[in-house]
Amino acid sequence: xxxxxxxxxxxxxxxxxxxxxxxxxxxxxxFSQDDLKYIFGVAHEMREMVERVGxxxxxxxxxxxxxxxxxxxxxxxxxxxxxxxxxxxxxPINEVKYSSVAKGESLPDTIRSLECxxxxxxxxxxxVGASALAAQYARKPIINAGxxxxxxxxxxxxxxxxxxxxxxxxxxxxxxxxxxxxxxRTVHSLSRLLSLYDVKLNFVSxxxxxxxxxxxxxxxxxxIPVQEYALLDKAISESDVLxxxxxxxxxxxxxxxxxxxxxxxxxxxxxxxxxxxxxxLMHPLPRVGEISMELDDDPRAAYFRQMxxxxxxxxxLLAMVLGKA
Amino acid sequence: xxxxxxxxxxxxxxxxxxxxxxxxxxxxxxFSQDDLKYIFGVAHEMREMVERVGxxxxxxxxxxxxxxxxxxxxxxxxxxxxxxxxxxxxxPINEVKYSSVAKGESLPDTIRSLECxxxxxxxxxxxVGASALAAQYARKPIINAGxxxxxxxxxxxxxxxxxxxxxxxxxxxxxxxxxxxxxxRTVHSLSRLLSLYDVKLNFVSxxxxxxxxxxxxxxxxxxIPVQEYALLDKAISESDVLxxxxxxxxxxxxxxxxxxxxxxxxxxxxxxxxxxxxxxLMHPLPRVGEISMELDDDPRAAYFRQMxxxxxxxxxLLAMVLGKA
Amino acid sequence: xxxxxxxxxxxxxxxxxxxxxxxxxxxxxxFSQDDLKYIFGVAHEMREMVERVGxxxxxxxxxxxxxxxxxxxxxxxxxxxxxxxxxxxxxPINEVKYSSVAKGESLPDTIRSLECxxxxxxxxxxxVGASALAAQYARKPIINAGxxxxxxxxxxxxxxxxxxxxxxxxxxxxxxxxxxxxxxRTVHSLSRLLSLYDVKLNFVSxxxxxxxxxxxxxxxxxxIPVQEYALLDKAISESDVLxxxxxxxxxxxxxxxxxxxxxxxxxxxxxxxxxxxxxxLMHPLPRVGEISMELDDDPRAAYFRQMxxxxxxxxxLLAMVLGKA
Numbered sequence: 002x003x004x005x006x007x008x009x010x011x012x013x014x015x016x017x018x019x020x021x022x023x024x025x026x027x028x029x030x031x032f033s034q035d036d037l038k039y040i041f042g043v044a045h046e047m048r049e050m051v052e053r054v055g056x057x058x059x060x061x062x063x064x065x066x067x068x069x070x071x072x073x074x075x076x077x078x079x080x081x082x083x084x085x086x087x088x089x090x091x092x093p094i095n096e097v098k099y100s101s102v103a104k105g106e107s108l109p110d111t112i113r114s115l116e117c118x119x120x121x122x123x124x125x126x127x128x129v130g131a132s133a134l135a136a137q138y139a140r141k142p143i144i145n146a147g148x149x150x151x152x153x154x155x156x157x158x159x160x161x162x163x164x165x166x167x168x169x170x171x172x173x174x175x176x177x178x179x180x181x182x183x184x185x186r187t188v189h190s191l192s193r194l195l196s197l198y199d200v201k202l203n204f205v206s207x208x209x210x211x212x213x214x215x216x217x218x219x220x221x222x223x224x225i226p227v228q229e230y231a232l233l234d235k236a237i238s239e240s241d242v243l244x245x246x247x248x249x250x251x252x253x254x255x256x257x258x259x260x261x262x263x264x265x266x267x268x269x270x271x272x273x274x275x276x277x278x279x280x281x282l283m284h285p286l287p288r289v290g291e292i293s294m295e296l297d298d299d300p301r302a303a304y305f306r307q308m309x310x311x312x313x314x315x316x317x318l319l320a321m322v323l324g325k326a
Numbered sequence: 327x328x329x330x331x332x333x334x335x336x337x338x339x340x341x342x343x344x345x346x347x348x349x350x351x352x353x354x355x356x357f358s359q360d361d362l363k364y365i366f367g368v369a370h371e372m373r374e375m376v377e378r379v380g381x382x383x384x385x386x387x388x389x390x391x392x393x394x395x396x397x398x399x400x401x402x403x404x405x406x407x408x409x410x411x412x413x414x415x416x417x418p419i420n421e422v423k424y425s426s427v428a429k430g431e432s433l434p435d436t437i438r439s440l441e442c443x444x445x446x447x448x449x450x451x452x453x454v455g456a457s458a459l460a461a462q463y464a465r466k467p468i469i470n471a472g473x474x475x476x477x478x479x480x481x482x483x484x485x486x487x488x489x490x491x492x493x494x495x496x497x498x499x500x501x502x503x504x505x506x507x508x509x510x511r512t513v514h515s516l517s518r519l520l521s522l523y524d525v526k527l528n529f530v531s532x533x534x535x536x537x538x539x540x541x542x543x544x545x546x547x548x549x550i551p552v553q554e555y556a557l558l559d560k561a562i563s564e565s566d567v568l569x570x571x572x573x574x575x576x577x578x579x580x581x582x583x584x585x586x587x588x589x590x591x592x593x594x595x596x597x598x599x600x601x602x603x604x605x606x607l608m609h610p611l612p613r614v615g616e617i618s619m620e621l622d623d624d625p626r627a628a629y630f631r632q633m634x635x636x637x638x639x640x641x642x643l644l645a646m647v648l649g650k651a
Numbered sequence: 652x653x654x655x656x657x658x659x660x661x662x663x664x665x666x667x668x669x670x671x672x673x674x675x676x677x678x679x680x681x682f683s684q685d686d687l688k689y690i691f692g693v694a695h696e697m698r699e700m701v702e703r704v705g706x707x708x709x710x711x712x713x714x715x716x717x718x719x720x721x722x723x724x725x726x727x728x729x730x731x732x733x734x735x736x737x738x739x740x741x742x743p744i745n746e747v748k749y750s751s752v753a754k755g756e757s758l759p760d761t762i763r764s765l766e767c768x769x770x771x772x773x774x775x776x777x778x779v780g781a782s783a784l785a786a787q788y789a790r791k792p793i794i795n796a797g798x799x800x801x802x803x804x805x806x807x808x809x810x811x812x813x814x815x816x817x818x819x820x821x822x823x824x825x826x827x828x829x830x831x832x833x834x835x836r837t838v839h840s841l842s843r844l845l846s847l848y849d850v851k852l853n854f855v856s857x858x859x860x861x862x863x864x865x866x867x868x869x870x871x872x873x874x875i876p877v878q879e880y881a882l883l884d885k886a887i888s889e890s891d892v893l894x895x896x897x898x899x900x901x902x903x904x905x906x907x908x909x910x911x912x913x914x915x916x917x918x919x920x921x922x923x924x925x926x927x928x929x930x931x932l933m934h935p936l937p938r939v940g941e942i943s944m945e946l947d948d949d950p951r952a953a954y955f956r957q958m959x960x961x962x963x964x965x966x967x968l969l970a971m972v973l974g975k976a
Contacts, residue, residue, distance in 0.1 A: 054712070055712045055713070055770075056711075056712035056713075056714070056740075057712075061381075062379070062380045062381035062382075062411075063380070063381075064381070064407060064410055064411070066403065074744055075764055075765075078716070078742050078744060078765060078768055079768060081742045081768075082714060082742060082768035082769065085714055085740040085742070086712075086714070090381075090410040092403050092406045092407060092410070093418070093743070094399055094403060105612070105614040106611075106612035106613070106614065109619075110611065110612060110613065111612075113622075113630045113633075114400055114611060114612075114630065114633045115400075115403060117630065117631075117633040117634035117636075117637065118403055118404060118406075118407030118633070118634075118637055119407065120380075286756075286760065286764060287755070287756035287760060287761075287764075288756070288760065289755040289756065294759075297763075305763045305764065305767065306767075308763075308764045308767040308768070309767035309768075311767075312767065312768055386706075387704070387705045387706035387707075387736075388705070388706075389706075389732060389735055389736070391728070415706075415735040417728050417731045417732060417735070418743070419724055419728060430937070430939040431936075431937035431938070431939065434944075435936065435937060435938065436937075438947075438955045438958075439725055439936060439937075439955065439958045440725075440728060442955065442956075442958040442959035442961075442962065443728055443729060443731075443732030443958070443959075443962055444732065445705075
C-alpha cells in the first residue's frame with residue numbers, strides 16, 4: 002500500500018495506476034472496509050511524515066480550490082493545512098454570496114469554470130446532494146466537505162481514524178454516543194462506518210432526540226448490538242469511546258423539557274467517575290459547554306487531538322485522488 | 327521571443343532587459359499588434375508548460391497582491407491560479423469594505439502601502455480610471471482586473487487568445503457578437519482588439535442595445551467590415567466565432583419589449599442549425615440561461631475552455647511584467 | 652547573533668537552542684534593551700536578504716494561521732508577506748464572525764483547534780488580553796497583532812526599527828509625537844520602548860488629548876526628559892523624528908473645539924519650514940488628511956518605508972519564535 006510514500010526519494014510512481022486516482026469523495030457509503038483500511042494506512046503514514054518532517058512535497062505544483070458556499074473555519078483550515086503540508090497550493094473561495102453565484106450562476110457552471118484552474122475541488126454547500134451534482138459535471142475530483150443535512154464524509158473518516166489511532170483498532174470496542182442523536186449528522190455517518198466493524202454501540206439521548214429508527218434498523222441488520230439509554234450512567238463503565246454531541250435548546254418545544262435534561266448531557270469529571278481509564282472522550286467541535294473545560298487536560302480528552310487526525314485524513318484523501326498514494 | 331522559457335534550466339535571463347519589465351497593464355489601447363503577438367506567444371508557451379508539468383518555478387519568490395475592491399470570484403481565482411502555477415505567492419485582499427479603505431484611506435495610499443510587501447498588484451475597483459490612478463503612484467506594476475464600466479483588459483486578451491488558440495489565427499475570420507452590445511464592456515474591448523486584424527464583424531442585438539455609434543465608427547475608420555442585425559439567423563451561417571453576452575431584463579423600460587426579444591438571445595442547438603461545424607461558441611461567463619446547457623458537450627462550445635485560456639494569458643502577463651518573459 | 656542567517660547554506664542550526672524558540676510575542680513590556688537589539692539585528696538581516704534575493708526558504712514547510720477577529724488589511728497583509736518571503740505558508744482566517752466563533756466557541760478552544768494545523772498563530776482580537784489568554788492555552792507561539800485598546804507590539808517594534816534604520820541609532824535623538832496622544836495606542840507603546848534608550852520626548856496635542864499622566868510619570872521615572880506642547884512650532888526645529896497620529900473629530904464634545912485645533916494637526920510643507928533636513932516624518936497609517944500629500948515625495952517622509960520595515964520586523968519575529976534565528 003502507499004508505495005509512493007515508502008520511498009523517501011521522488012518520483013512517487015505512476016499516478017494513473019493509483020487506485021483512487023481521479024475519484025471523488027462524496028459519501029461514507031462509498032467505502033468498503035478494505036477502502037477504510039487503505040485510507041487509514043495512508044493517513045497514518047501522513048501522520049508519521051508530519052511528525053518527522055512537518056511538510057513535504059508530495060503534491061508540489063498541485064492546486065486545490067477550497068469552495069465554501071457557507072462558512073466553516075475549521076474544515077476549511079484543515080483542508081488548507083493538509084494541502085500546504087503536502088507542498089500544494091490553495092485557492093480559497095469563501096464568499097460565494099458576493100460572487101458569480103449571486104449573479105445566478107449554476108453550481109455546474111461554477112465547478113466547470115473553477116476546475117480549469119485547479120487539480121481538485123473541496124466543496125461545502127448548504128444543499129443536500131450538491132457534491133454529487135458537482136462530481137457529475139466535473140472532470141477533476143470533488144471532495145464533499147459537507148452538503149447541508151446530507152453528509153460530511155471526511156468528518157466521519159476522521160472520527161473513525163481517531164478511534165483507530167487512539168485505541169489501536171476498532172473490533173471489540175464499545176462505543177457510546179451521547180447528545181442529539183436525531184439531528185447529529187456526524188453520529189449518523191460514524192455509526193454507518195462503525196457498522197462495518199465488530200463493535201457494540203450505545204446511544205444516550207433525550208427521548209425526543211433519539212437516533213432515527215431507520216438507522217437503528219440498518220445497524221441491527223448488520224448484526225451490530227445496539228442499546229439505547231436516557232442516562233449516561235448505565236453505559237459509561239463499559240465504554241471504550243464516549244462520543245459527545247451538543248443538545249440544542251431550540252430542539253425542544255417546551256423550554257422546561259430542556260432544563261430537565263440538560264444536566265445529563267454536560268460531561269465533567271463526575272460523569273466519568275466510573276469510566277475506564279483508557280476511555281477516549283471525543284467531540285466533533287465546536288463545543289459550547291457540553292464538555293467541561295476541567296477535562297481538557299485529562300489524557301482521555303481526545304477532542305483536540307481529533308482535529309489533528311482530521312488533517313492527516315484529509316492529507317491522505319488529497320494524495321489519493323491526485324494519484325500520489 | 328520568450329527566450330527565458332525556452333531554456334528548461336534556470337536562470338531565466340536578465341529581467342531588466344525584458345521588454346515588459348515593470349510595466350502596468352491598464353487598457354487594451356496600449357497594445358500594438360506586435361504586442362499582442364508577443365503576449366499570445368508567451369501565453370501559448372504557458373499553456374504548453376502547464377500541460378507538460380502543471381506548475382513551474384518561473385516566479386518562485388515573487389508575491390502578488392490580489393486587491394479586489396469588489397468581488398469577482400472568477401477573475402480573482404484565475405490570477406491566483408496563474409501566480410501559483412508559476413511558483414509565486416498571493417496575498418488575497420478581498421474585503422476592502424471592512425478595511426483601511428473604510429477608514430477613509432485613499433487608493434494611492436493603499437497602493438503605496440501594499441506595494442511594500444509585493445512585486446505586482448492586481449486591482450479590481452468599481453471606479454473608472456482606478457488602475458491608471460494606482461499606476462501613477464505605484465513603483466510596482468499594476469494589472470487592471472476591471473475598473474467599473476471602464477476596462478477589463480485581461481478579459482479582452484483572453485477572449486482574443488481563445489480565438490487564436492481555437493481557430494489557429496484571426497485574420498480572415500468572421501466574428502459575430504450577440505446580446506447586450508450597448509453595455510457589454512467585454513464586447514467593446516474585444517472589438518477594439520479585433521480591429522487590429524483583418525476580420526469581419528457582425529453585431530446582433532435588440533434595437534435598444536446596439537453597439538454605440540462611436541465604436542462602430544472607430545471600427546469602420548480602421549477599415550473593418552461591420553454589419554448589424556436584429557436576428558442571429560442572417561449572421562450565423564457565415565460566422566467562425568459566435569460571442570454571446572447576456573441581455574438583462576432590467577435594461578428594458580417596458581417589460582413587454584424584453585419578452586418580445588429574449589427568445590432571440592437564448593442560444594440552443596436550434597440556433598446553431600445552420601452554423602459551420604468549426605464554429606466556436608464563446609461567452610465571458612457567468613451565464614444565466616443565455617446559452618442552453620444542451621450545448622455544453624458540443625465540441626463547438628468553447629466557453630469553459632475560455633476560462634483556461636484566461637489563466638494562460640494571466641500567467642503570461644505576470645511573467646512579463648516581472649521580467650521573466 | 653542570528654548565526655543561522657549568517658551562513659548562506661542550510662541547515663540553520665538547532666532550533667530548540669534558539670533563544671526565542673517557542674515564545675509568544677504579547678507586549679512591548681516583555682522586551683529588554685538586549686532583546687530589542689537582537690530583534691532589530693535579525694530584522695536588519697531580513698532586510699538585507701530581501702533586498703538581495705527577494706524571498707528565501709528559512710521557514711519552508713512552516714504554517715502560520717493568521718487569525719483576525721476584526722479586519723486589519725495592512726497588518727494581515729504584512730504578516731502574510733513576511734511568512735511568504737520566508738518560504739512558509741499561511742492559513743488566513745478573516746471572517747470569524749461567520750464561523751465557529753459565531754456558534755459560541757471560546758477563544759481557547761479555537762486556538763487549541765487551529766494550532767493542530769499550524770506552527771505559529773498571529774492573533775488580532777477586539778478584547779484586551781485576548782493574546783495573553785490564547786498564549787496561556789496554546790502549545791504553539793502566539794503573536795499579538797492587536798488586542799483592542801490593549802497592545803499592538805509589532806507596530807511599536809516596527810516604529811522603533813524605522814527610527815533605527817533611518818537614523819542609524821536611537822540614543823541622543825529628540826522624538827516628537829503629535830496628535831491624539833490620549834487614545835493613541837501606538838504612541839503609548841512606542842514611548843515605553845523609547846524609554847529604554849537615551850532620548851528626549853516631546854508631546855504635541857490638544858489639551859483634551861494629552862498623553863495620560865501615568866505614562867508621563869513612567870517616562871520621567873526612567874529619567875526621560877519630557878516636554879508637552881499645544882503647538883508644533885516650538886518643538887519642530889529640534890526634532891529628529893516627528894511621529895504624527897490622527898486627531899478624530901469624534902473625540903471632541905464641542906465640534907467648535909475641533910475646528911479650532913484641527914489646523915495645528917495637519918502637517919504640510921509649511922509645518923516643516925523650520926525642521927531639520929534630516930528629520931524623518933512617521934505615521935502609523937492609514938492617514939486621512941493629517942499629513943498633506945505634498946510631502947509624499949519629500950525624502951523626509953518615512954511613512955511608506957515604515958510599512959516595509961514592518962515586514963522585516965515580522966519576518967524576524969516569525970523566524971525567532973520558530974527557532975530559526
